[in-house]
Amino acid sequence: MIKPPRDYHDMDDPQARPRYTGIASFFRAPVADALADTDIGVIGVPFDLGVTNRSGTRHGPRAVREQSTLLRRINGATGIRPFAAARVRDLGDCWIERPFELTGAQAEITGFYRDVVAAGIVPLSVGGDHSITLPILRAVAAGGPVGLVHIDAHGDTGGDYMGSRFHHGAPFSRAAEEGLIDPARAIQIGLRGTTNDPDLWGFSQRAGMRVMMMDEVQDRGWRHAADEARRIAAGGPVYLSFDIDSLDPSQAPGTGTPEAGGLTMIEALRLLRALRGLDFVGADLVEVAPPFDVGTLTAFNGASILFELLCLLAEAWTARGATP
Amino acid sequence: MIKPPRDYHDMDDPQARPRYTGIASFFRAPVADALADTDIGVIGVPFDLGVTNRSGTRHGPRAVREQSTLLRRINGATGIRPFAAARVRDLGDCWIERPFELTGAQAEITGFYRDVVAAGIVPLSVGGDHSITLPILRAVAAGGPVGLVHIDAHGDTGGDYMGSRFHHGAPFSRAAEEGLIDPARAIQIGLRGTTNDPDLWGFSQRAGMRVMMMDEVQDRGWRHAADEARRIAAGGPVYLSFDIDSLDPSQAPGTGTPEAGGLTMIEALRLLRALRGLDFVGADLVEVAPPFDVGTLTAFNGASILFELLCLLAEAWTARGATP
């Protein structure tokens, strides 16, 4: 049962204090040094060496932490109270000792997330570039393939590029090949843009994923996209990966690979809220690149997305019968 | 009767000159040192000590003045010519001698506006934070409660916060309690966002205001919002308060309390234009915070909103049988 929130005037709760005060953890939630006493762990993965274009997402976790302090405890649209429903902790950043070496770095990430998952913690991650989703999935989907809701301007199911199999344009082709995701329960939403490869979205399609181009989202609306996502991904545990470049560049200029003509924030927020009911077991927000932001718009919108992901995870966690 | 505008080529009119020339008054209208010869007075209220989060709106009036010089004399959508219809003057800034003391500062603002109202001038104000609307209403609604069209991401009908009854999150609960607004003729449009108080919009609802969440605006469109506003607020004098954070942060990043997923400018402009016919007796634009702006986007959009407010006031003023 969802517990009542602390009182609005309870200034002992850092989340009720003026938003410019205190050290900037995710949502001003408690920082945990260990994996105990945590139901949902928000984790930074400041890694961007999987990028083939503009980098800078290594600074994403800190910028999203800072902007997330502008958010409060209750989702005004759905009423969900994630901090009352579950013990939400900022677990700090995933530590990578060998960042210069891509394959090894991925192994380090997987190791960290295996510990998280083993502790019964639902991981909510903030990248970093999209290459981090593959090693996260290796931990989250260790028990079998998961469904996938993937919101992005790019399919990220590419082949090798410049000598590497593991870059930010290929996590999902690798994940499908490794059996970490079930293509029949996978949907990609918001794809668009120019390409070099005439078969750029071919892997996804041949693998059996549902590919929803941005034009379809615009033509039929966010409710249609959410309906399709719920229809496709239902029936088992689901992972949600939100690439900030799915948003229109006017909403998220601070990203490495912008594509004109994307989602507005109101579309994205409502789409996410309409995914309630799926059994989410993990989620990530990736590709926020603060050095390319204007003001803090991208980080703020990213934090707002992250809050919705948190709400989805909290509600799914509660639905699985868990209590904090 | 609306008089013809000055000729397009009449370079004696500062408003016809290149927009980068001259001192930046609101819309390059004449600056008035006294209250004579003025029908509509545009007034800056550079006050932001009612803020519980990010401040900076004290710089709002100057930034909006600067950007308002980009606008011209005729509303291209409605044909309204506010400067021909009424004597519009920049009355400078409301002067507050005791800014450090909130209650006293509010009394000073009320005093200033009582003089304005007594001179028969319709006030169009530029904040400053939203706490200024309460002392303005104490002057504008001295003769009895007015209707209210309130466009905002927040209801601003909160209770005390951190020891103060008069902050930027509470002008309308205070105004209702003081009998300055008639809740039955009040509508709030665009509310949304995260909250700390599970009953954040309860005061408005219990008081009898029409509360239209942002989702309803998006689902049913700006025409629906305007229809409701006209239906609710009709039947007497109306005050219009436009908080810039009603806009989507991509349209108005320069504000203290952004909420993701708001109005676009085209929705806001058309909503405002569709309010024609209401008997507006005053209006304000608040919460433009230039230190958080990117470029001058927020100030420019704010100035564009301000022009629509001016047109509504000018048309209502003419409809009441007044002539310049």
Added chain:
Amino acid sequence: MIKPPRDYHDMDDPQARPRYTGIASFFRAPVADALADTDIGVIGVPFDLGVTNRSGTRHGPRAVREQSTLLRRINGATGIRPFAAARVRDLGDCWIERPFELTGAQAEITGFYRDVVAAGIVPLSVGGDHSITLPILRAVAAGGPVGLVHIDAHGDTGGDYMGSRFHHGAPFSRAAEEGLIDPARAIQIGLRGTTNDPDLWGFSQRAGMRVMMMDEVQDRGWRHAADEARRIAAGGPVYLSFDIDSLDPSQAPGTGTPEAGGLTMIEALRLLRALRGLDFVGADLVEVAPPFDVGTLTAFNGASILFELLCLLAEAWTARGATP
């Protein structure tokens, strides 16, 4: 027949390399010193002395070149492969020796474009302010009036201003008077904003152009706008002029004369793609003013528009039976 693109992995093609590498030509296409071996020439016109407000578009070509390096070779929405369909070259900047003298400068521009047209090259231009379209049309429409699709917040069919007949607010009135465009095959899309002249759009209407205000675009949608454009402009060669200020200021803050409430990028992109089939013989993108940009949003969106213009020109060029 459209040739297959070079292989995705073909790193000998600069367009396939990481986007931050190499000198920034338009789309990283080859730079041509002469007019040989070129089918479509992308040309910068860094001229902004026709401006009556904020200048800075002289820096537009370089900023658009830089951002265009983020784009790739294939249009993901339509499948068009402009670089395979035609020999696309960056022809550098149109050289103007007497920029201080407006009439003479225009003659220089016309001279340059006469050479381009004489060489059989389809010109795709990047301004510069909108005054450049007139001298370009003098070359492109030397053989007779062309149809016009003009997307803009302003009609740009004004009269004299401050002593000059040839400024950025009047290219199309001059073009109609000189018989360069056929008003019956001309459409203007997206007009809006405040005005000083109560008859601002009168010239266009009296001349017989189809004037579609922004409100009509919003009410009836981008498909309607495109349908009208195809209906009006069909039946002969067509020129397309895209003023970046047709976009909403949140999408294109970096321009000299912003008007609130314009097109979103997704509307603009889809509108342009729906113009396929018209016989385009030239196009331009104007009024990108980098000194007023925030980050690189305007230049990036401008480059994305430019790519669509290129695709339209390439397809029309192919349809006329030409092969590279």
Added chain:
Amino acid sequence: MIKPPRDYHDMDDPQARPRYTGIASFFRAPVADALADTDIGVIGVPFDLGVTNRSGTRHGPRAVREQSTLLRRINGATGIRPFAAARVRDLGDCWIERPFELTGAQAEITGFYRDVVAAGIVPLSVGGDHSITLPILRAVAAGGPVGLVHIDAHGDTGGDYMGSRFHHGAPFSRAAEEGLIDPARAIQIGLRGTTNDPDLWGFSQRAGMRVMMMDEVQDRGWRHAADEARRIAAGGPVYLSFDIDSLDPSQAPGTGTPEAGGLTMIEALRLLRALRGLDFVGADLVEVAPPFDVGTLTAFNGASILFELLCLLAEAWTARGATP
């Protein structure tokens, strides 16, 4: 005799109020619509069509006005109280009806300044580009050549460029040729940078001006520069022209033609203060280009320089026996 300033607590004086309040005139001095009751007139000249590189100084007067509101009434270093010593007024902007035509625009500027000088007003101008100094000198030096203290990265004594004799790189060669300045009483301080013309400073040297390169300033110090300036320019009325690009780009990034390695602000301020005693009859600050500024640093430093120029003019005005 210098009158005492108004009391520090006298809030009736706009200059004593919080600096973010009120309309932004120069130093928050009174705005004068006519030329009466004024001893020193601060005048904006928003003209930048004399520029061969990056423009934008048309926005200089407004930006300097805004930043000048941060300054107060007394020079802390010298004790000069310019507003007590003389009636200082913001005379608004010099109005130019034919900006597109360089020679005519210059005649308009001269006409304006002749009226100012005829009214006995000492002009302190804010550009605009450096081409404005020539037409100003035509008014100020109508009675005979004046001495010149010219602080700049460039000598601005060039020849024709791109078809024009009157551009921002040549005001002082023209002024010398026209007998407006006395080369024997003229000094140029701070020159440096790359050149295209191997004889760039030859005109100055042959004309008999004292040319002090930046290296000499650095080697021998600001006192030496001031000593030389006082030695050279003494013996008659003197005009002072300060180009903001004399400052190091880290102090003044917002200018069209930056040159690395210039004056620091403390050097510039002390150099100017050490010019006391010269008989200044006019001064200008030019080349502040707000679109290229970072934050408001250049405009703020420009306003601080402008205050020193005002103090020099006020003291010289008093020394000539005038009283407000």
Added chain:
Amino acid sequence: MIKPPRDYHDMDDPQARPRYTGIASFFRAPVADALADTDIGVIGVPFDLGVTNRSGTRHGPRAVREQSTLLRRINGATGIRPFAAARVRDLGDCWIERPFELTGAQAEITGFYRDVVAAGIVPLSVGGDHSITLPILRAVAAGGPVGLVHIDAHGDTGGDYMGSRFHHGAPFSRAAEEGLIDPARAIQIGLRGTTNDPDLWGFSQRAGMRVMMMDEVQDRGWRHAADEARRIAAGGPVYLSFDIDSLDPSQAPGTGTPEAGGLTMIEALRLLRALRGLDFVGADLVEVAPPFDVGTLTAFNGASILFELLCLLAEAWTARGATP
């Protein structure tokens, strides 16, 4: 005895990890929830309601925390190792429940610091505006007046302003009146700028403080300033207050009351390092206003100053015979 630092390669120490990783505490030092196990406490005081001009320093602590992560463990110039010498902890932000009420807020600050001092912790504070120094001194100097090294563009010994005795322009007049500082052991360094009060620095001088204007610093050098400071302040406990606006605006644009012509960073750093040997018992860095910063320059320079303050405190703490 100073202990050796952890090994350079010891990645268990957050301070040795890549600087973009981890939650941003001051210098990435441990965050302490209680006052135990701490020798030097770095404390944020996000309070800016004592400001009469531009606000925004409430965001100072977070911005300085973020930039302080760029610094490492050893002072390269002096060899001091503050984190080895003392247990340095980030104590979070001083909590103020009644920010709207200036006198009460100051009492809250004093209460917090009394606890800190009572725990034997040396406080190093990050503002916030300069009004915070008074309530801090009330705690630090509870046992008797302390010496003062005050580096600032302003003397901050003003009288009442706009109805308040306790604003950011008056902490040191109040502190002297209350016997918290010993004027004979107080020095103010770097004062300059325009004033409204002809006797602005009179209080300091009459009280017996050593007032060193910026010109004296420039004429005689930072060593002279440091020599004077050591001479004046010696003989007892000393408090050091560093206002970021003592720096030149090109070094610290992000502050509320900039004054042209200040200290460079190299002067400030060396001046501070030359104060070694004084018995510092507390220090603060104030007036960093991130909303006015350009990039992160002011916050970075502020963090670099903060590190020097930390080194001075650590060395003085060790000199008093304390060991971690």
Added chain:
Amino acid sequence: MIKPPRDYHDMDDPQARPRYTGIASFFRAPVADALADTDIGVIGVPFDLGVTNRSGTRHGPRAVREQSTLLRRINGATGIRPFAAARVRDLGDCWIERPFELTGAQAEITGFYRDVVAAGIVPLSVGGDHSITLPILRAVAAGGPVGLVHIDAHGDTGGDYMGSRFHHGAPFSRAAEEGLIDPARAIQIGLRGTTNDPDLWGFSQRAGMRVMMMDEVQDRGWRHAADEARRIAAGGPVYLSFDIDSLDPSQAPGTGTPEAGGLTMIEALRLLRALRGLDFVGADLVEVAPPFDVGTLTAFNGASILFELLCLLAEAWTARGATP
């Protein structure tokens, strides 16, 4: 013999045209596709995977190219005319096919430079992070160790870090170990900042390099630094490596590892000019990180430094008896 420059009015020379025109190559010099007809080759190396902190220097070459267009043909301080003295070409960017793999990437860089050196071309490189200097030296110093003038805030003679021997903090320790530089003819100028390694500069000192800390530069002046550099490095071919972070952060905010209190531009420019006479065989400018720049200050100052490096190379090339 140095040839006269082209005429100032010769508009056929792109370098004489308005600076905002044309495609942005280095200094608007001709772009060479092959290695023929080139004496000095300016080369971009957009590589930043050797960075342990903030990345972004991959965008350095383009940003420096853009800003270098503001420079002209003649060094105003020394009279050197590099483009007349030698055939200077923009050779584009060094192409790296395997950027994800550090050791291999270095081999690719060395391969490219071996071709350049074999063609008799003097390389002037623009990074990229400092790790690029090692593979460049492997080509330039293939014939034996060279002298080194290294201007930097950091010694860059570190050991392994996070599993890699080849990062941007270690090129010179590796170069010394490999016999590419002669430590007895090597000098490092401007070192400073905080460290983690108490022996950070120990390698340099033990290897026999002359280490000149920033304090020594400030105490004794740029002439002293230049005298030492000429004394140390004389007697053979010399390589010059300029890290932009040697500059003060107020001069070069756009870099990954800023250190407070560095060189001013005027010090850097004069220091470099005073190195004339050394036999420079190559040079580089590294660590310009545009995503962290404010405006274009760092890139502009970088371009100004690059011009001085070019002049030194051109003069040395001429001194070796070469003619274009």
